[in-house]
Amino acid sequence: MIVPLALAVLTFGLVQSTPPALAPPDASWKHVTSNDGSWSVHWRVVIDGAAVDLPLVRKRFTLEVRAVSLRDPALPLRGMLIDAQMPEHGHGMNVAPMVTIAAAGSGSAEGMLFHMSGRWEVDVDLDDGITVERAQWNIVLP
Amino acid sequence: MRARVARYTRGVFIAVALSAVLSQAAPQQVPVAVPSSSELAGRYLWQCDALREPVACAITHEGLVAVADASGEIIGISGADGSIRWRSNSAGDERLVAPAGIAAHPDGSLLVSDARRRKVDRFSSAGAWIARFAPNCAIGEPTAIAIGSLQGGATECTAIVDDARHEIALISSTGESLRRITRSDLLLKDGALAIPSTVAFVAPGRLAVGSTDQHAIFLLDLGDGLSPPRVEASWGGRGPFPGLFNQPVGVASDGKWLWIADQFNHRVARQSWTPPTSGEGKLAYGQHAVFPRAGEGAVHYPVAIAVGRNLVRGNGLACERPSLAVVCEPFERRVQAFEPRFDEEPLDLRLILPKLEGVQSHFGAAATIAGGRLFMHDPESATIVVFDLSRGAPIHVSTLSGAGAKPHETGRIDAMVALADGRRLLVADGANKRLALWELTERPKEIIFEPFMGRLVKTRPYARLDLPVDGSIASLAVASVDGAPMIYALSPEGPSIVSLDGSLRTASTALITAPDTTARAVSIACADDGRIGVLYDSPAVIAIYTWRGAQWVPDGTLALPSVGRGCTLSAGNEGAWWVVDRAHDCVQIVTTAGIVRTVGSSGVADGSFWLPSATARAADGAMYAVDSGNHRGQRFGVDGTWQLTFSLGRSYTRARTADEVLRVRTKRDAPAAQGGAR
Secondary structure (H helix, E strand, O other), X not given: OHHHHHHHHHHHHHHHHXXXXXXXXXXXXXXXXXXXXXXXXXXXXXXXXXXXXXXXXXXXXXXXXXXXXXXXXXXXXXXXXXXXXXXOOOEEOOOOOEEEEOOOOEEEEEEEOOOOOEEEEEEEEEEOOXXXXXXXXXXXXX | OHHHHHHHXXXXXXXXXXXXXXXXXXXXXXXXXXXXXXXXXXXXXXXEOOXXXXXXXXXXXXXXXXXXXXXXXXXXXXXXXXXXXXXXXXXXXXXXXXXXXXXXOOOOOEEEEEOOOOXXXXXXXXXXEEEEEOOOOOOOOEEEEEEEEOOOOOOEEEEEEEOOOXXXXXXXXXXXXXXXXXXXHOEOOOOOEOOOOEEEEEEOOEEEEEEOOOOEEEEEEOOOOOOOOEEEEEEEOEOOOOOOEOOEEEEEEOOOEEEEEEHHHOEEEEEEOOOOOOOOOOOEEEOOOOOOOOOOOOOOOOOEEEEEOOOXXXXXXXXXXXXEEEEEEOOOOEEEEEXXXXXXXOOOOEOOOOOOOOOOOOOOOXXXXXXXXXXXXXXXXXXXXXXXXXXXXXXXXXXXXXXXXXXXXXXXXXXXXXXXXXXXXXXXXXXOOEEEEEEEOOOOOOOOXXXXXXXXXXXXXXXXXXXXXXXXXXXXXXXXXXXXXXXEEEEOOOOEXXXXXXXXXXXXXXXXXXXXXXXXXXXXXXXXXXXXXXXXXXXXXXXXXXXXXXXXXXXXXXXXXXXXXXXXXXXXXXHOEEEEEOOOOEEEEEEOXXXXXXXXXXXXXXXXXXXXXXXXXXXXXOEEEEEHHHOEEEEEOOOOOEEEEEEOOEEEOOOOOHHHHHHHHHHHHHHHHHOOOO
């Protein structure tokens, strides 16, 4: 009984010591570098628990994000904001997604919704406790 | 056959006759002109333009209009015709420095707050100093002031905004402190804490509080003045529609209505304060003077309002009308008086909204140049405009940011500095309390308007800069230290200088010694030889500092006795400094030998200024000056000669006289002006 418990604790410790963001993402993850080069950011879209290439118009989805500091990989992520806007139209989403930040630089925005076709700019603001740096990318929906 | 034709002809005749009779009897559909919300607000009475910087006003029960002028005096004006009765610039054995608030006591005396002397004084209705008010109450920077009473109406109470601590001090008639209303008492709907900027008693025990940067109004129940206040209602948000504001700077009440000086909407709104209809009401004075110097009802950047009801005739001051409303417009250096109308708001009225759409040429007090790009900003829309200078005349090529609280949005632009040869821009956002670093794309081969030229790189909150609580950044400058950019941010609180690297990650804050106790550090600049100059406004002084031994060491001062109010400082050519003198509408070029040249004078002609607010130096040494009061920018050569005038979408190089400028403005804005308040 004691041995399995010890293994469980060890396993938990190993998981915690290996930040998810450092784990090699599978092909469903896409990559960007933040606007001042401080963060390596992987992201993917999840609908109904399955990774998909792109969100669908008027279909809720979850955006999963993993970020690791390129200045110091041990630097923890203190906070994260996830939002999206249509710059050509001057508006954002009609919904407020629920952003959850897990340990070791991963987070997700649940309940995102692109309510119309066109270019959406996804903005992820990463807070290391000193500055809040933006990573951004475009998603064009037909 | 003939009989049939006769019957037919008779029938037609009867039908035509009947139709004619009926058409005359039926009511005709004639369009009826529905009066506008601006026309119904009140009738324009008079204006007094012999003022410098009127920032607050009050009306005594005898109809005297008392004005606090931030240039250092108080003025008594007849409510009957706007004529000046007296002026005073002394408070006992001291001189007034920066009056910021004024309130009328029921006995006719006046309370005046002086933000720089950090004192409140009582004056007679003739402007004679009587005594210091509440000398034992510690108030860091008294600004807006209101006199009323607590619950029941028997206990007099004075409310004074302390702009240094962002609190409101409640003080008894004997000058004793009752309690302080803090930011935690002013909770916004999103959970943020509002900063109080202005106050007015609307009824016994009821205090209206305006929060300028948060665009909100609070109605507080003060109770007995000792227990914590209770928020009865709050409303607002940024926008042009009734119930929304764009920088509500002043409030006043006639007991029935609340009047709000809505600065960037260029109007004075009248709204209900009583729950549950708090914030309702469509009548408003002004709705934007569409071109500078437009008056007689058109309002331009109002910052204060006073309303008097049931005025009595005394000393020949009061008008025949029992009610009077007075609006302060420091942008026009005047006050205007209106006769309020309609105790009840008419059901049928035509709503007039501010004549603003998108970004305007309403340039604010910041300008910066690097790499052939000139950056200016529009306060109303909280946007940054980018001009390309590579073709000689400034061409508007992009617009950055917009009003809001998201990281890529801006609340209030206090300062800007261009970095990395114009590819980056650092912005000090005083409302969201953060620095925002922007990056621009490479300049395209063709000059085109590119709306998405900029993207946000990062922000750094003021709270992470080791500033005093609620500290601010008033000015930014950049120097090259060992080939790397070193950014200097001036904080008037302290005052202190924050040194940052180009990535904003390393920062150190150090105090500097002010040469005068009442002067405020307003601007910082780096000379070509590495000297750091800080401009203090009044008395105007340039203080030079050198970084030595881990601190800023004073390295000389340049006194500027002929500068009325120093506004911004820039590094000029050949070691000179450019000082924008807002009081005298000019730019002074200063060296160690003193003022060597004055550029511009008061007016609207090309080459003249009205409330200039910033300068920036181009690579060829030319001076770009922000002429805020004339809604334009101007370029001057190295020798100070005017070269061109520009704004969004236009520029010209043939100098126009004042008459020509006014004629062009009137013609261009004529359709909009016809809809304004008259």
